[in-house]
Amino acid sequence: MKKPLDSEVFSSMLDASISYWRQQGKKGVWIKLPLELSNLVEAATKAGFRYHHAEPDYLMLVRWIPNNTPDVLPANASHRVSIGAFVMNSKREVLVVQEKYGRFSGIGLWKLPTGAVDEGEDICTAATREVKEETGIDTDFVEVLAFRQGHKSFFQKSDLFFICMLQPRSFDIQKQASEIEAAQWMPIDEYAAQPLVGGNELVNLITKVCLARFGGTYNGFSPQLTTSASGKQTFLYFNGHFP
Incomplete structure (x- = not known):
């Protein structure tokens, strides 16, 4: 759907198309409506289409045509991915921040730099980017130490939070003013002695994992650039130990 169209004309075309698709044995139909064709949303929903997902410039609607079989159209993305960066120098000092906004603002909590992984961005790239943006510190990615899966968080979606270890390459902090x-x-x-760190079971366990890695008694997962079956380059994270 790209060209402007009257909603009544679209409704008539849609009814005829659904009939044709049913005769062809089609099951799932997707309609991608750009923002400038939002006048057609009502006609599509009246024809049995439902919202699937929205992006800044379009709305995707879907319809399962057969009445006698279950709707197996894949759901929209169910998770978002975020990182927490553990960066410690040779003096056993950890890089921490206090946030201006959000639920941790104004309570005096020093926390690890965290942030969301952008669409199309690798976890290792996101970790170094977030540290640089928030603190001005340049780092080298070392390992994924652990991850946590949470549910019903952002817009009722699940969240994969990866704890990453990074090696600092610079030490002069320039905080992100915004x-x-x-x-x-x-x-x-x-x-570790902060009440919201030592007193929280999850955060306390994360701290112990980070310290175990720094002390050499624990190994995480390092990224190895490789090529998938589709020919795309991707990172495989593993700890390098094989049976």
Whole structure:
């Protein structure tokens, strides 16, 4: 759908098309309506189409045609991906920030740099980018140490949160003025002693995993650039130990 169209004309065309698709044995139909054709949404929903997902410039609608078989059209993306960056220097100081906004703002909590992975962005790239954006520190990605899957978080979607270890290449902090209230290198013991770190089971466990990796008693998953069956380059994360 690209050219302007009257909604009544579209409705008539849609009815005829559905009849034709049913005769052909078609099951699932997708309609991609760009923003400028939003006048056709009502006609599509009256024809039995439902919302599937929306992007800034279009709305995707779908309809399952057969009445005697289950609707097996794949659902919209169910997860978002985010990272937490564990960066520690040779003095056993961890890179931490205080956020200006959100549920952790204004409570004095020093936390690891975190952020969402952009569409089409690799986890390892996102981790180094977020640290650079929030603190000005250049880093090398080392490993994925652990991950947590949460549910019913952002817009009722699930969330995959990857804890990543990075090696600092610079040490002079330049905090992000728009989102970060403060940033510093903090002794790891002082960081872990915070009530919302040591007193929270999940965050406390994450801290223990990070320290175990720094102490050499734990191994995470390092990225290896490889090629998928479709010919696209992708990262496989593994700990390098084979039986």
